[in-house]
Amino acid sequence: MVSENASIVDNQQERLSVSHEDLNFYISGFVDGEGCFSVTVCRSNFRKLRWNINPFFQVYQHKDNTYVLNVIKEVFECGYISKKGGNPLCNVYCVDKISDLIGIVIPFFDEYKLFGNKYLDFQLFKQIVTGIKNQEHLNPDGFIRLARLAFLMNSKGKHRKNKLEDIFREIKESSEAKR
DSSP states (O other): OOOSEEEEEEETTEEEEEEHHHHHHHHHHHHHHHEEEEEEEEEOTTSTTSEEEEEEEEEEEEGGGHHHHHHHHHHHTOOEEEEETTEEEEEEEEEOOHHHIIIIIHHHHHHSOOOHHHHHHHHHHHHHHHHHHTTGGGSHHHHHHHHHHHHHHHHHTTTOSSOHHHHHHHHHHHHHHTO
16 A cells, blocks of 8 residues: 555656545545446356356556556555557556455445445445355356346446347356256
């Protein structure tokens, strides 16, 4: 974590000194506008159910403003920064490791609350990540429950490649075939 008085450095001449608490509130507000809690539901040839659930916490920023992503990464002490696929002018800070989501990201946003729809997405995200931690996604009923929650997030999944009913049908077919 960052020291009690953190220095955010844009360049060597300009320093902004803020308290640890103020920085955390800033990050929460920044994520409210520029962040995303998302969960992909995708095919996987390596899973028993032939589908996988992958949660991600991401924050996007123009490459000229990547120092903000570096500050967030420094505060969370996890995740990575990379170029956003399909947009060379944008970078993304991402946390996708379940232990980091459970141990760092979720407790942070439980303490430094989000507002509006982002808060609602976070609450669903938290249920999904907790379900994965508890291995619910490894059985058909648990997977279906978590997938339903994922499809309620981010405008109810209107931009998803796969339809929920197709996923459920395939999971039920694969679990019936194994009986």
